[in-house]
Amino acid sequence: MTLRVALIGYGTGGAVFHAPLISSVPELRLAAVVTGNPERQAAVRKRHPDARILDSPDRLWGSTGEYDLVVVTAPNRQHVPLARTALTSGLPVVVDKPVAATAADARSLAALSAVRGLPVIPFHNRRWDGDFRTVARLAAGGSLGTIQRFESRFERWRPTIKPGWKESADPRDAGGILFDLGSHLVDQAIALFGRPSRVYAEIEVRRPGAVAADDVFLALAHPNGVRSHLWMSATAAQLGPRFRVLGDRAAYTVHGMDGQEDALRAGRTPREEDWGRMPPETYGLLGTVDDARPEPTEPGTYQDFYAGVARTLRGEAPPPVTLADAIAGLDVIEAALRSAREGTIVAPHAPGH
Structure with missing residues (x-):
C-alpha cells in the first residue's frame, strides 16, 4: 500500500526539498500540500497536479483519515505546535530542522510521541x-x-x-x-x-x-x-x-x-x-x-x-533519524x-x- 503524505508548507523547504524527495520514493505519494499563498498554490498545481491543495492546516486536521504521514516544513516557531497537533490527530510526523527552538520543547514533543505511540522524525537530510x-x-x-x-x-x-x-x-x-x-x-x-x-x-x-x-x-x-x-x-x-x-x-x-x-x-x-x-x-x-x-x-x-521513513511507518525499521538525536543537537x-x-x-x- 502506498503511504499518503500531507506536506505543510511550500516555501523553499517544501518546494525544493520535501515535495520532490517524497515523490521520488515509490512507497510514498504526495497527497496534499498545505499553503495559503496563491503563487505557491499555482506552483503546486503545475508540478504536483495530483496533490490536493489545502489553504490552512485546520483543513488537514479535519480529514486525517485520508493521510498516513504529515511533514512539517513551516517557519521554525510553528514546528512544535503543528507536530503536536499531528500526533494528537493520530498521525506520525516528519519535522524540518530544527525540530524545536529549545531542547525542552523537543523533549515535550518526545513525551507526547511516546504517549501516542507515533514517531516524530527529524529531517536531517545532510x-x-x-x-x-x-x-x-x-x-x-x-x-x-x-x-x-x-x-x-x-x-x-x-x-x-x-x-x-x-x-x-x-x-x-x-x-x-x-x-x-x-x-x-x-x-x-x-x-x-x-x-x-x-x-x-x-x-x-x-x-x-x-x-x-x-x-x-x-x-x-x-x-x-x-x-x-x-x-x-x-x-x-x-x-x-x-x-x-x-x-x-x-x-x-x-x-x-x-x-x-x-x-x-x-x-x-x-x-x-x-x-x-x-x-x-x-x-x-x-x-x-x-x-x-x-x-x-x-x-x-x-x-x-524518505525511503527510511516509509520503512519505519511499515514497522520494518527504526526511524532514519531519531528525535533523541535532534534533542542532543539542541x-x-x-x-x-x-x-x-x-x-x-x-x-x-x-x-x-
Missing part, C-alpha cells in the same frame, strides 16, 4: 550528503586510522541580509546561522562521534543591520577523544574546505558542497540517472602530505531519508549559546540529568 557519506565510510573502514580532529564547514558569502524570520533575533523563531546551518553540522558530528562532553563557542553578528548570528565557530570535545571544529558563516569571502578529517594514519580533505541541493533547485529529482554523483574533479584527497590520492565521493542519496546548541555568552567551556545537558 546525513545523506555524498561527502559526509564518504567521511563516514572512511571513518568506519579505518583508512584514516584513529580520528583525532574533525573539521566541518558550511560557509557562504552573503553580505546582504535577506529579510525574513531566519534573520530574526526572537528566540521563538530560532533564527540565525547556528540554528540553520549549525543544526546540520552538529548533527553530523554527533552521528559520527556521539554526544560531546564539552562545548566552546564563538557566536558573532557581523553584517551591518543584522540582529541574528551570522558567523559562528564551535569546538566540541567527544568522550572518545575526537575534537570537532565546526564553522558556519554568511560572511566568508573565501571558503575553507567542506571537510578536513585528521587521523593518525591519514587525512581526508574535500572542498565544495554536495550537489543535491543545486540539482533540486534546478528541478531535477532522484529518479534521474546518476543522481547525487559528483564529477572526479571534485573528489577530495585521501592520504598524507607526501602520498595523497583522489578519493571518489559517495553518491548523495537524500531520497534514502542540547549542544544551547550549550554553545551559553558558552559564547559567558566566555567559557560548557558541558551540555546529558540524558538522565
